[in-house]
Amino acid sequence: MPSLTIEQILRHAYQRIDKTDAHLLLQHILVVNHAFLLTHSDQILTLEQTNHFLHWVLQRSEGVPIAYLIGQREFYDSVFKVSDAVLIPRPETELLVDLALNLTPTNRACRILDLGTGSGAIAITVAKHRALSQVIAVDVSVDAISIADWNAKNLRISNVRFVISNWFSELSNEKFDLIITNPPYIAENDPHLQQGDLRFEPKLALSADHSGMNCMSHIIQTAPQHLEKDGWLLLEHGYDQADKCKILLENGNFTNICSYPDLAGIMRVSGGQFSVSS
Ligand SMILES: C[S@@+](CC[C@H](N)C(=O)[O-])C[C@H]1O[C@@H](n2cnc3c(N)ncnc32)[C@H](O)[C@@H]1O
Incomplete structure (x- = not known):
């Protein structure tokens, strides 16, 4: 797997899943906000980050809910941990x-x-x-x-x-x-x-x-x-x-x-x- 930048891996994801979902998943893996993705589009991902993201893109393309992938969901005024239980x-x-x-x-x-x-x-x-x-x-x-x-x-x-x-x-x-x-x-x-x-x-x-x-x-x-x-x-x-x-x-x-x-x-x-x- 060649080293990929944020921009390159997002382009790959856009062909498979919703754009907003792709941003959310990558933000979660890199622990950054949306603005960071836009302003650091040429940053190269580590192999671990790349594999993690590609795995999530595949799961999301199969329908797995975003909340189960990132393990959390906002409700009212708090963030709650969730799992498929x-x-x-x-x-x-x-x-x-x-x-x-x-x-x-x-x-x-x-x-x-x-x-x-x-x-x-x-x-x-x-x-x-x-x-x-x-x-x-x-x-x-x-x-x-x-x-x-x-x-x-x-x-x-x-x-x-x-x-x-x-x-x-x-x-x-x-x-x-x-x-x-x-x-x-x-x-x-x-x-x-x-x-x-x-x-x-x-x-x-x-x-x-x-x-x-x-x-x-x-x-x-x-x-x-x-x-x-x-x-x-x-x-x-x-x-x-x-x-x-x-x-x-x-x-x-x-x-x-x-x-x-x-x-x-x-x-x-x-x-x-x-x-x-x-
Ligand atoms: C629709 S979910 C609601 C979960 C949560 N209160 C919410 O609103 O996000 C229904 C919940 O009822 C639980 N449940 C189903 N049968 C039950 C039972 N016999 N006794 C107690 N809880 C039960 C399920 O495990 C599930 O967590």
């Missing part, structure tokens, strides 16, 4: 965080539960912005919990605790002021699972039985046992699941049921308050 946090999930923050006062210690925490993006962000609150975050995946725990430590967030649990199974009688969740909600036969980034993400994080409603239904039915009186449940769901979600919430005796649109105007989060005393 966790869902890549999505911008639309920031709506769930905003709604959770609106329901959580800054001057009082609330107890918050995040179900299916994955990388910990939701739980850690809420804990970061509500320092008096205690956040418990669960996931059934041991690998996900280990990444979430790493992210909390890396971001120095100490008011969040991670538990390996099949939804509520390890929470005995614990009660919360707010339960938030972005559960798996894609139907198992949905063709989108064979497209784009979804092909590389864990099925456990993406799909659920009963047209994608299985986990949501279990969570809505069980949440009342773990909610304080007047506590709230907020769930992220698919673009066409708001009505089904609202019916489940009504059947579960929730009140103040509402759905909220994401930035694209799609109903993305539904929730309600549990006011029946237990």
Whole structure:
């Protein structure tokens, strides 16, 4: 392999992957910003840098998500480590965080539960912005919990605790002021699972039985046992699941049921308050 300059190797990459992706990958390997690539186009790469970049270009051309290659993704106001054991946090999930923050006062210690925490993006962000609150975050995946725990430590967030649990199974009688969740909600036969980034993400994080409603239904039915009186449940769901979600919430005796649109105007989060005393 002859020595290649930044400009030469980028030209090679442009024929195989998106230009922006090529820049991002090379910036990550060289630990430089975009301006550096432009102003140092004749810098020669080491053999190791060259091989690393060419390997990533090949993987990216096969569809591997950028976040899995560079091992991180920005969410809200932090950068989270990710691996193929966790869902890549999505911008639309920031709506769930905003709604959770609106329901959580800054001057009082609330107890918050995040179900299916994955990388910990939701739980850690809420804990970061509500320092008096205690956040418990669960996931059934041991690998996900280990990444979430790493992210909390890396971001120095100490008011969040991670538990390996099949939804509520390890929470005995614990009660919360707010339960938030972005559960798996894609139907198992949905063709989108064979497209784009979804092909590389864990099925456990993406799909659920009963047209994608299985986990949501279990969570809505069980949440009342773990909610304080007047506590709230907020769930992220698919673009066409708001009505089904609202019916489940009504059947579960929730009140103040509402759905909220994401930035694209799609109903993305539904929730309600549990006011029946237990
Ligand atoms: C859609 S992902 C959400 C990840 C993360 N909260 C986010 O928004 O980026 C759903 C998560 O639920 C977890 N999960 C699936 N089944 C579960 C179960 N039975 N109990 C607990 N967590 C589960 C998956 O491992 C995955 O991390």
